[in-house]
Amino acid sequence: MEVVHARPAPTHINTDIHARIPTIDIPQEVSDIIVDLLSRDARSLKSSALISRQWRDRSQYHLHHTLKLDRKSNIPSLVDIYGDNLLPHYVRAISIDMMWGDFWSMIWGESWSSLLPIFHQFDGVRSLSLGRMGPISVAMHEFVSERFACLDSLSLTCVSVENFSTFSTFLNALPHLAHLALKDVHWSKAGGEVSPSVHRLRTLRLAFCTEQSVFVKWLMSVGEDKLRLESLSLTWYHDSDSLRAFVGFVGGHLQHLAFSYVFSDIFSRDWRQCPLDLSPNTGLRTLEFQQNIMAPHVWGSLSTVPEMLSSVASSRLTTLCLHLTNLEEEPVPYACLSTIDAILDKSPFISALAKVNLFTDVSLSPENGREHCMERIQCSIHSAMPKALKKGLLRIGCLSAK
Structure with a gap:
């Protein structure tokens, strides 16, 4: 061996x-x-x-960039993680969903009360999103203003306030805001004294809020030299005169505009008679006409697009987006698209245009003839817009394909 x-x-x-x-x-x-x-x-x-x-x-x-909190969050685990002195400083955005009044008064369970003191360590947070919060209470106001005074981005969805005076005070407590998104924010019409806005917003998204005209007029109180809005996304449903005034007020600073409105007989007639004048917005780069709300039988916003598009006086416009709806049952709006094609071809201002994006909402499955439907739509669009097609501008896509 x-x-x-x-x-x-x-x-x-x-x-x-x-x-x-x-x-x-x-x-x-x-x-x-x-x-x-x-x-x-x-x-x-x-x-x-x-x-x-x-x-x-x-x-x-x-x-750790974004911290998301809701009623199902594992609070003991979050306390263990962010009890560390280092990790909280990496958090830049906080999203809080479905936290009602008890959360803000700090009495909703022992686990939550152990997490709330850690918020003081999130000194790098610049973005806050609050969704489905119910009313903005005094406790919530104090909590946000004390811990997030340096926010530059705020998103509110499905919240309410007592009156617009209270809401303006809440926003003015965050003077560094540059990006603001409001959806389904409601306040009563009655209110006290309203302080002028202190914000120099760069981005605004506004949809389905109470008295939106009151809100945009309040924003204009900051002064034309301070409100240099670059991106604006609106779903409008009342008092179109205030919207026209606001779009004209932001003037040449505006670079991106996305627009839709809640369709009704009254507002439809109003927009046809007095379409939005885009001539003051000489810095526009992207223009998007989104789907009208509550009107699937209407072809997006095409009923007023030609008039609005003909008012464009920006030589920087590179992208135009149009939303077409209900094309599964209705023909492509040939006349409107032909008019748009002629405007794009003849306008002395729209010379830098690089893309015309047309979005459809065809929801047919492949088994039910989706491909055939898209071919029909594409052929009709090509026929209606030969000049844009020849220049290679057209991009046709489907938003809700199954």
Whole structure:
């Protein structure tokens, strides 16, 4: 039987071999780009955070960038994670959903009360989203203004306030806001004294709020030299004169406009008689006419698009988006599209246009003839807009394909 003896351990390690192994010094900017490519993959981010110190900060930034809270959140786990003095500083956005009055008064369960003090450590938060919150109470107002006074982005969905005076006070407590989104925000018509707006907004999204005309007039109180709105998305349903005044007020600063309105006989006649004048908006780059609300039998906003488009006086317009609806049952609005095609061809201002995006809402399944329906729509659009087709501008897509 052969006995194999183990080799004795070397008394000297040859460090020359290790010295000859090349090392790569990756610039921090390149490392950040690599980690950014993994920003949507939490599992990979957790691994990359352990690779090196150079990768850790960027990985943690993506992992903890947005904190989402609702009634199903595991609060003890969040307390353990963000009880650390380092991790809260990576949080940049907080989304709170379905938290009613008890949450803001800090008495809704022991677990929540243990989390709320940690909010003081979220000193890097710049974006706050509040959804389905019920009324904005005094406790909620104080909570937001004390902990998030440096916010530059706020989104409110399905909330209510006592009156517009209270709402304006709530917003003015956040003077650094640059991006504001309001949807289904309601207040009573009666109210006290309203202070002028202090905001220099850059982005505004507004839909289905009480007395939207009152809100935009309040925004204009900050002064034309301070309100330099660059992006505006509106779903309008009343007092179109105030909207026309507001769009004219923001003037040449506006670069992106997305517009739709709740269709009714009254408002339809109003928009046809007095379409939105876009001539003051000389800086427009993107113009989108979205679907009208509650009117599937109407072809998007096409009933007024030609008039509005003919008023464009921006030589920077590069993208035009049109939404066409109910084309499964109705023919393509040939006359409107032909008029638009002629306007795009002859307008001296729309020379930089690079894309005309037409979106349809065909919901047919492939088995029920979706492909055939899309072919019919495309042929009709090509026939109605030959000049745009020849220039290679047309892009036809489907928003709700199944």
